[in-house]
Amino acid sequence: MRILLVEDDEKIASFILGGLRQSGFAADHAANGPDGLHLAATEPYSVAIIDVMLPGMDGLKVIEELRRRKVMTPIIILSAKRSVEDRVRGLETGGDDYLSKPFSFAELLARVQALIRRATSAAEPTRLTVGELSMNLLTRDVTRGETSVQLQPREFALLEYFMRNPGKVLSKTMIMEHVWDYHFDPQTNLVDVLVCRLRNKIDRDYEKKMLHTLRGVGYVLKE
Numbered sequence: 001m002r003i004l005l006v007e008d009d010e011k012i013a014s015f016i017l018g019g020l021r022q023s024g025f026a027a028d029h030a031a032n033g034p035d036g037l038h039l040a041a042t043e044p045y046s047v048a049i050i051d052v053m054l055p056g057m058d059g060l061k062v063i064e065e066l067r068r069r070k071v072m073t074p075i076i077i078l079s080a081k082r083s084v085e086d087r088v089r090g091l092e093t094g095g096d097d098y099l100s101k102p103f104s105f106a107e108l109l110a111r112v113q114a115l116i117r118r119a120t121s122a123a124e125p126t127r128l129t130v131g132e133l134s135m136n137l138l139t140r141d142v143t144r145g146e147t148s149v150q151l152q153p154r155e156f157a158l159l160e161y162f163m164r165n166p167g168k169v170l171s172k173t174m175i176m177e178h179v180w181d182y183h184f185d186p187q188t189n190l191v192d193v194l195v196c197r198l199r200n201k202i203d204r205d206y207e208k209k210m211l212h213t214l215r216g217v218g219y220v221l222k223e
Contacts, residue, residue, distance in 0.1 A: 033057025
């Protein structure tokens with residue numbers, strides 16, 4: 001899951017980005033309206049979080065332009081304005097939710113997850129299953145057969161990506177761009193290390209292996 005944050009306040013942006021990444025999301029950041037509009041219009045995001053007061057182009061105009069271009073990414077509006085009129089204006093502009101500053105990250109995260117569930121409810125369940133592996137996207141519980149699998153946030157994000165693409169070969173570049181928030185560096189072994197950790201947790205104690213390496217190509221999860 002990739003999230004876009006459009007926020008010019010460095011402290012607030014750092015706070016939100018850190019929380020999102022610790023929760024297993026990949027997150028992109030734009031510090032002004034034009035850059036935010038460009039990213040939101042050209043990249044696929046599960047949710048966009050857009051501040052109202054932005055340099056270059058205010059957040060509501062960014063949202064209006066996105067909706068004019070038929071970009072239907074769910075949007076959470078951030079604003080220091082708390083009046084009913086401001087909330088109504090934001091929602092009428094095309095926002096899906098409105099959160100007043102200051103706010104707790106727990107509330108923001110809950111709203112992000114709610115929008116993702118709402119946006120994907122018609123296309124996918126809240127549980128992913130591949131063979132003996134089962135993942136509950138709401139509780140974040142993972143099991144293989146009857147055995148619980150304890151995963152760290154990044155491991156969970158990687159397994160979720162594999163389980164959304166069963167039988168499909170995922171390259172290191174694809175994994176870096178979906179699980180992390182930057183492009184692939186051929187000098188890094190981050191992907192290899194994370195895949196190894198995940199394999200130890202879901203395959204080590206089982207005769208039948210599910211996570212396979214295709215040397216020089218990538219990795220694939222299959223029954």
